Amino acid sequence: MTEQIPDRPPEPDERATEARIAELEDKWLRAVADLDNARKRMDRDAERVRAEERARSVREWLPVLDNLDLALRHADADPKSVIEGVRAVRDQAVSLLERLGYARHDEAGVPFDPGLHEAVGTVPAQGAAPGTVAEVVRPGYGEGDRQLRPATVLVATAPE
Amino acid sequence: MTEQIPDRPPEPDERATEARIAELEDKWLRAVADLDNARKRMDRDAERVRAEERARSVREWLPVLDNLDLALRHADADPKSVIEGVRAVRDQAVSLLERLGYARHDEAGVPFDPGLHEAVGTVPAQGAAPGTVAEVVRPGYGEGDRQLRPATVLVATAPE
Structure with a gap:
């Protein structure tokens, strides 16, 4: 923006108008900057929310996997009881899904x-x-x- | 805002200044409204992102549960082969976790x-x-x- 040099000293009215313009320009630029920051924060937040939700969700399944591991640990001993154990794990997974809605x-x-x-x-x-x-x-x-x-x-x- | 009635017709310079003030006020108010809308959208989006991520994450586990169901379906036939099937399901769950990071x-x-x-x-x-x-x-x-x-x-x- 090139500055215009006034050919005479500004009148009081003109000074008030200039101050009003400067104030509005300032408010506008601030609002634009706030909007820009809000948008950037929004993108960061969405990624964070997504990652948190992913981790939370995965964590819910670990007990199911743990019990599958435990059922298999005794696989050599008694196949029938293993199957009972696995059936319980399946029911646990079904209950988890139900709890999640x-x-x-x-x-x-x-x-x-x-x-x-x-x-x-x-x-x-x-x-x-x-x-x-x-x-x-x-x-x-x-x-x-x-x-x-x-x-x-x-x-x-x-x-x- | 009360409108001031000018006591004389405005000069061309004054008209330009008034237009500039009106333009800046308009820009400022628009930016403030955009910011307000962006904040509201942000809140709504966070909930939507969370729900989407939750559903996506749960959906990933369905094939594991399906295979557990299939392994158990043949449980009466041959316990040894059931255990092999369940071991494969456990490995599938471990692979899924690895793929998720x-x-x-x-x-x-x-x-x-x-x-x-x-x-x-x-x-x-x-x-x-x-x-x-x-x-x-x-x-x-x-x-x-x-x-x-x-x-x-x-x-x-x-x-x-």
């Missing part, structure tokens, strides 16, 4: 629900009502906004 | 390192050099800033 859906016999189930086939089923879930191929977790995935199922049809 | 530390025989190990006891060890890890009681994951927990170990002492 992602309940397991693996029930057969319930009516097919497109919000919870994804049909990958049909199967003629004696006894089962047509349109119900005949078999859960892969369990689903969560529902609505908090659905990780629907359950993959076979749907019962009337027997031929 | 948390390498497993479960090696015996290495020198005790206070950054990686937490000693919970000592054991007189034939053959092992005093001050090395004689036994890993519970594996550790990650290191430095990205450590989830140190490995819990027994440290070798000279045999009595």
Whole structure:
């Protein structure tokens, strides 16, 4: 910005106007700088929040892995009890998911629900009502906004 | 703000100054409003980022749980092969942790390192050099800033 040299000393009114302009310029530049800093902080914060959440989430799974390790440690002794132990670990993992807000859906016999189930086939089923879930191929977790995935199922049809 | 009625028509110079003041006021108010919006967005984003990261992280563990389910599905058939399957699931979980940046530390025989190990006891060890890890009681994951927990170990002492 080139400075203009006034050809006469400024009047009191002009001085007040100049002061007002300087004040507004200062306020504007400060607000722009604050905005810039806020945006940078926002980016840093998002990365930090993400990393913290990642670490917290991973830490939740360590007890599951620890118990899997413990179950395998006695694998040579008694295979049957190992399987019992592993079943308990699986239940622990399912409970963890439920606590995190992602309940397991693996029930057969319930009516097919497109919000919870994804049909990958049909199967003629004696006894089962047509349109119900005949078999859960892969369990689903969560529902609505908090659905990780629907359950993959076979749907019962009337027997031929 | 009360408007001042000029007692004479404004000169061209005055009109330019008034326009400059109006322009600066406008810029300032816009910057302040942007800053306010950015702060509100920041709060909303932090919650969204957290929820997204949580869901993403949980989703990573589903294949581990699926394979645990599959291993148990054949439990009645052959316990030995179940154990092989479960071992593979454990290795899959360890690989996942490593991929997320948390390498497993479960090696015996290495020198005790206070950054990686937490000693919970000592054991007189034939053959092992005093001050090395004689036994890993519970594996550790990650290191430095990205450590989830140190490995819990027994440290070798000279045999009595």
